[in-house]
Amino acid sequence: MSPADAVELVPGRSYRSTLPATGTVHYRLELDGTTNLYASATVVPPPGRDTSVIDGVRVSVRDSEGRSCDADTSSLGAGGSPHPVAAWAMREISPGRSLCDDAGTYYLAVERAAPDAKDASPDPWEMELTTVSEPALEETGPTRAPGEWNSATPAPVTGQPQRRAGGAGFAEATPVGQGVWRDGIRPGQTLFFKVPVDWGQQLHAGAELGSSGSDGSGFVATALDLDLYNPARGHVEDLGMSYNGEQKSKSLAPLPEAAHVNRLAPGRRTGAMRFAGSYYLVAHLTAEVADDFGDRPVPLTLRVRVSGAAQEGPGYAGRTVPSDVFTVTGEDRDAAAGGGTTGDGTAYRVLAVGGIGTGSALLAGLGVWTVVARRRALP
Structure with missing residues (x-):
């Protein structure tokens, strides 16, 4: 799909589509001159x-003349085992750059990271x-990157x-x-968890794989991938x-506390x-784990620590879209502590790209992924 045929993406909505093996697909963004826009695929x-x-997804936000405002790539890793990965790109209003500040039409470009790679x-x-x-912000914020933060690795929960x-x-x-949370994870399976982290709070997390309970022997060099994504589905860190x-x-490497000023840091991770x-x-x-240790679920333990007192937000001049995306509510905390669900009520719009498939076919494909991901039970 060329930029001329690009379908508009409306902030706050979610869409389902397909990414072809080769070529770039484009989606249109109509942006004002004051707000930041974050897009994730x-x-x-x-x-x-x-x-x-090395294959995966590459995304970029481009202006109407095709100049890149921002780009990001996420690869599959983990021995090439198929699993969901996400990349994000942004149109950011920043005093340090003039490119992409103007109101107008922009484009989200999405393509495979390495379509010509072996396998x-x-x-x-x-x-x-x-x-x-x-x-x-209602008032002009800091213009310098954040100072020192507690980078010591705490004892596991x-x-x-x-x-x-x-x-x-x-x-x-x-x-x-x-807390300490446990589930069983099968070879080839991907599990998603979310942790409420308020302004000023610091997240620490680690993963543990238990014994396979199998008589088999072997060694898998990269058996588990644990990725951390932020509320805009932007990649933060992985192990x-x-x-x-x-x-x-x-454990994941130590991360700074959630703070608006972190965007001024030179590193994308911070x-x-x-x-x-x-x-x-x-x-x-x-999926390679099954070759040596069978297809039974392996015990997965997550050790999660959220340290620091919650602070007031940065003082936005308007509302985010969605309205609650950068907030932590009492309901969020109760669900995290008690095992409830907060479901985001996502309603997907289906976009057929380049004549590939139909709406029902696209959803059926994701349905397979969902069904596979739900086949779990601890031994």
């Missing part, structure tokens, strides 16, 4: 076949698109693990708060863990911690 490679470890999947991929807008079944996607992510059938654990809201922990167990 989540791709879902077909299950049941290997893909290239790259030749099939179209299912795709979810989301857009979020953020207003300017201890205690009896509580059962909490992971969700099948961002929209169905299971809320968890500070990879090897597995030999015995208990293994690893800049991604610019919001309060629901942060997503996405765990994927590579």
Whole structure:
């Protein structure tokens, strides 16, 4: 789909479409000259076949003349095991740059990260698109990057693990708060959890794989991927863990507290911690684990710590879209602590791209991913 044929994406709405094996698809964004826009694409490679470890999704926001405002790439990793990955790009109003500040028509461009790579999947991929807008501040904010923050790794949270079944996607992510949470994860499966993190709070998280309970022996170099995404589905941090059938654990690198000023930091990782809201922990167990240890679920434990007192927000001059995307409510905290659901009520609009498939076919493809992701039970 060329820019001339691009379908408009409205901030706050979610869309389902497909990403072809080659070529770039474009979506239109009509933006004013005062608000920031964050766009994310989540791709879902077909299950049941290997893909290239460097393949994935690349997104960029471009102005009407094709100049890039921002770009990001997320690769599959984890031995090429097919699983959902997301990348984000933004149109940001910043005093340090004049490019892309004007009101007008912009485009979200989405393409495969490495379509020509060895073992790259030749099939179209299912795709979810989301857009979020953020207003300017009522008063001029800081113009310097944040100072020092507590980068020490705290002791892991201890205690009896509580059962909490992971969700099948961002929209169905299971809320968890500070504590120790356990589920079973099958080879090839991806589980989604979300953690409410308020302004001024710092998130620490780690993952643990339990014994496979199998008589088999072997070693998988990158068995588990744990990715952290921010409330706009922007990638923040990740870890990879090897597995030999015995208990293994690893933690995400320390992250700064959620703060509006983080966007001024030079690194994209710190800049991604610019919001309060629901942060997503996405765990994927590579399908290769089944070759050595069987297809039974492996015990997965998440140790989550949220430190620091909640602070007042930055003082927006208007409303975010969606209105609650960068806030943490009492309902969010109750659901994270008690195992309830906050469901985001996402209603997807289906976009057929380049004549690939129909609406029902696109949804059926995602349905397979959802069904596979729900086949879980601890041994």
